[in-house]
Amino acid sequence: ERLLAASGPLKGRHVLVTSGPTHEPIDPVRYIANRSSGKQGHAIAAAAARAGAQVTLVSGPVNLPDPAGVDVRHVESARDMLAAVEAALPADAAIFAAAVADWRAASEAGEKLKKDGNAIPPLMLTENPDILATVAHLSNRRPRLVVGFAAETQNVVAYAQAKRARKGCDWIVANDVSQHSGIAGGVMGGDSNAVHLITAEGVEHWPEASKAAVAEKLIARVAASLGPLGA
Numbered sequence: 001e002r003l004l005a006a007s008g009p010l011k012g013r014h015v016l017v018t019s020g021p022t023h024e025p026i027d028p029v030r031y032i033a034n035r036s037s038g039k040q041g042h043a044i045a046a047a048a049a050r051a052g053a054q055v056t057l058v059s060g061p062v063n064l065p066d067p068a069g070v071d072v073r074h075v076e077s078a079r080d081m082l083a084a085v086e087a088a089l090p091a092d093a094a095i096f097a098a099a100v101a102d103w104r105a106a107s108e109a110g111e112k113l114k115k116d117g118n119a120i121p122p123l124m125l126t127e128n129p130d131i132l133a134t135v136a137h138l139s140n141r142r143p144r145l146v147v148g149f150a151a152e153t154q155n156v157v158a159y160a161q162a163k164r165a166r167k168g169c170d171w172i173v174a175n176d177v178s179q180h181s182g183i184a185g186g187v188m189g190g191d192s193n194a195v196h197l198i199t200a201e202g203v204e205h206w207p208e209a210s211k212a213a214v215a216e217k218l219i220a221r222v223a224a225s226l227g228p229l230g231a
């Protein structure tokens with residue numbers, strides 16, 4: 001693992017990545033989740049490690065192996081993910097690829113909910129913390145480069161530009177997760193992705209490529225943006 005980090009354009013840098021869905025408990029046997037395979041986030045963490053960075057990957061529940069040379073913190077809920085992210089700071093760059101559940105159950109039942117009779121239990125929701133916005137607005141320990149993702153099913157670029165402003169991040173990687181995205185089999189769970197990189201300078205449309213190739217390209221851009229160590 002040390003050998004992996006011995007050289008490369010991100011040598012000496014700490015890169016923090018979130019990946020996967022979060023699971024929000026309803027009771028001991030049930031949860032609310034998002035559709036996310038974790039493939040894109042894990043590929044980014046792996047690419048950062050290959051580029052020589054020290055990498056912390058905070059991952060929700062996924063069916064993927066831990067990437068080589070990466071320090072992986074496994075979490076379940078959005079609140080756990082926020083705590084693990086805060087504990088991993090400081091970082092030079094943070095990339096938030098996780099599909100965080102926007103809402104969780106307002107209260108978690110201590111025992112399994114039973115069908116008992118015919119009353120259907122109401123599911124009251126409350127909002128989860130926004131991990132990306134929290135980190136992007138830190139006054140002390142804000143990473144120099146904060147990158148969010150935006151999964152949209154319509155008005156992809158316009159929604160993502162608004163999201164970039166609202167979240168206070170530097171870049172947004174936007175993708176179309178609709179069934180009509182043009183990507184065979186869809187982006188979610190699939191192996192390829194077509195993204196738009198939204199920065200202060202404008203929008204770049206990246207052609208469809210494997211999630212591994214998108215990760216490599218993004219990490220090359222991160223390295224270029226951070227510049228040489230000590231500069």
Ligand code: CTP
Binds near residue numbers: 098
């Ligand atoms: N994100 C986060 N914490 C949350 C929700 C989202 O860190 N509680 C991050 C995601 O990891 C992603 C970015 O914010 O990098 C955008 O997520 P997205 O779900 O597209 O945006 P939302 O602000 O939740 O807006 P909406 O789902 O309503 O489109």
Ligand code: CA
Binds near residue numbers: 100101102
């Ligand atoms: Ca959301």
